[in-house]
Amino acid sequence: MAAARSLPYRWRVPMVGWVVSRIVSPLAHYDDRIRKNLALVCPDLPQAEVERLVRAVPDNVGRTLAEIYSGEEFLARVSDLPLEGPGVEALEHAHKENRPVIIAAGHFGNYDAWRGALNARGYRVGAIYRPMGNTLFNEHYVEAITTIAEPLFARDSDLRQMLRFLKSGGMVAFGFDQAFRRGAELEFFGQRAMTPISAAELALKLNAPLVPIYAIRQPDGLSFRILVEAPIPPSTAEEMTQALNDALEVQVRAHMDQWFWIHRRWK
Structure with missing residues (x-):
């Protein structure tokens, strides 16, 4: 996160989202957990949509983390x-x-x-x-x-x-x-x-x-x-x-x- 904060906000947030989606999520087995949860509660979801969510869900998680760690920059965007x-x-x-x-x-x-x-x-x-x-x-x-x-x-x-x-x-x-x-x-x-x-x-x-x-x-x-x-x-x-x-x-x-x-x- 210290390295990410060196980037401008508009690049930082999507970059951390990409890292969590493409690197952290597979290593932490989040991909498998997402598929398992979706198979349980949305068994009719098309496989293409499942795979989209496998990437999009951790991307949102990573963006959220980057935003929280952005402090005042994040607050400036949400306060109004x-x-x-x-x-x-x-x-x-x-x-x-x-x-x-x-x-x-x-x-x-x-x-x-x-x-x-x-x-x-x-x-x-x-x-x-x-x-x-x-x-x-x-x-x-x-x-x-x-x-x-x-x-x-x-x-x-x-x-x-x-x-x-x-x-x-x-x-x-x-x-x-x-x-x-x-x-x-x-x-x-x-x-x-x-x-x-x-x-x-x-x-x-x-x-x-x-x-x-x-x-x-x-x-x-x-x-x-x-x-x-x-x-x-x-x-x-x-x-x-x-x-x-x-x-x-x-x-x-x-x-x-x-x-x-x-x-x-x-x-």
């Missing part, structure tokens, strides 16, 4: 992006009323683009993150994502601080599209998948809106559209989380190359 969708009013109202918001975010597009856009508007937006297994990588990765917006809360270790932040009127983003040992066995792409329900549980506990949000990469590969969906209606934590899965699936089906199919979502 308009917020679109039926959930924008809910975010604005909660911000003005100093009420907590639970944001539901999948590993889709660039999940830090919307965070930078909200932060630039003066929204106090934090995020839960899962520490990487490699502590050396985790240290500089956390430093990089901290430049986008803060505070950040490590999963299972900073929960008290996160609760204080929410109760003071902050917004916190939760990821919900990776396999977790704890949670509920819900449906995603027609298959049962262990899904964390903590975001919905907390939204119910705090009487806070649960708002899905997406940063959709545009055809130029460098810009984004920020989509804020309407808050999930309160019900049970399981029903609300299933609604999150359903909403994310709609977006993934519309932009198949932008979801992180490299994850072991269905175990």
Whole structure:
């Protein structure tokens, strides 16, 4: 990444995408994982489309990594992006009323683009993150994502601080599209998948809106559209989380190359 940062931004982002797609992904067996996931949930997908996604998915992952490590240059590109969708009013109202918001975010597009856009508007937006297994990588990765917006809360270790932040009127983003040992066995792409329900549980506990949000990469590969969906209606934590899965699936089906199919979502 240090070498990549020596390049102009417009070259850096696609270059890192190419490296991850063409070199890292085959070596790390991401190619095999993408094919396996697609064979499970989209068995009728034409083989040509599968092979396109085998290259396009890690390209998006690499671009996302390059953007996150670009700090201020990345923020300059996303800070003025308009917020679109039926959930924008809910975010604005909660911000003005100093009420907590639970944001539901999948590993889709660039999940830090919307965070930078909200932060630039003066929204106090934090995020839960899962520490990487490699502590050396985790240290500089956390430093990089901290430049986008803060505070950040490590999963299972900073929960008290996160609760204080929410109760003071902050917004916190939760990821919900990776396999977790704890949670509920819900449906995603027609298959049962262990899904964390903590975001919905907390939204119910705090009487806070649960708002899905997406940063959709545009055809130029460098810009984004920020989509804020309407808050999930309160019900049970399981029903609300299933609604999150359903909403994310709609977006993934519309932009198949932008979801992180490299994850072991269905175990």
